[in-house]
Amino acid sequence: MNLSILRKLKKSCMAWVLGCAGFFLFNVPLHAAPQIQGYVMQVQLTPAVCALDSTKQKQRKCLEGYSLTITGLLPETTERNCSTNSSASLSPLQAKVVARVMPEENARVQLWRSVGGCVPMNAAQYFRTVINLADKLKVPTELTSAENKNVQHHALKSQIVRLNPGMNSESIRFTCQSYASNPVLTEVQVCYRVNGQYKQCSNHIVSNCPNTFSIKGTY
Template structure:
């Protein structure tokens, strides 16, 4: 689950004090659902070595987000917190994203062109491997807030639950 940080920071005042908002991140990872059930209510804290924490901070800079991801998705899996976050880092490093997502500029894009670009950048990905989630911004324009990438086994899979509420055009908010 990839969050479009500038959009969420501007749309949700509760996020304004989060590290990724304060430091101007363009994209962050909010978790990895491994299919072992969400909200398993395991209140354990993830344990990461200082080196691993440094690596994970690049894509998940907020401690609260890391803890929630672990408690919601990782703690119910057979993986240790170290293995869970290693898997997140590995998957994030292998995923190619359109460079426009990191420009810091805001622009309107068609859903078709965005999906096609994702498919070109990521061999084996299908349109059904993506779930684009938007929220209404000013003037009722859809703003991309999250991209869910679905995996199965060792590759891209089909998303089982889909929100896909962005419509034919949406805004990618770069914060400017």
């Protein structure tokens, strides 16, 4: 389906149009510092994570039935310490928009504190970039269905690549965990150049999913 990831984050949000969808990635200053080779966006399969980790079941993303959430946009850098003490505060409007992909404010603040020292942006620019990348990314219905599904690794990857011009099969990686003795998809990692275009993932970013695995349905 030609729907953005942001329009499929919650079952109750299928018809809404993101307020900032008019922004484009190239409007955000992305003058990357020399040590940055790209970015990796982590897209979490929220129902699976909520089922696997009981400590998260009272978080907003689990209670409100999110199907997909963004847990990070990580800079690829040689720096070992990317921490920052700079402010993670956003305007009320931007905070509301970001909550649609990152519903936990504490997680957003912790993310910025951990990566902000290595990105050539302030917090508002960084989270605008997250929103723009999420809005650009299109996902197949299997990732947001209410039903549990068994999928083939290659087939799912091919669907995602087909939906996103400029992406190839080396631009995405899958992470699985065992649930009731079956491998379940918990995260999709998407690799970008510093200008927001898709790129081949670095060698250290690997898939651990087998040829066949499950996608846990929304609830």
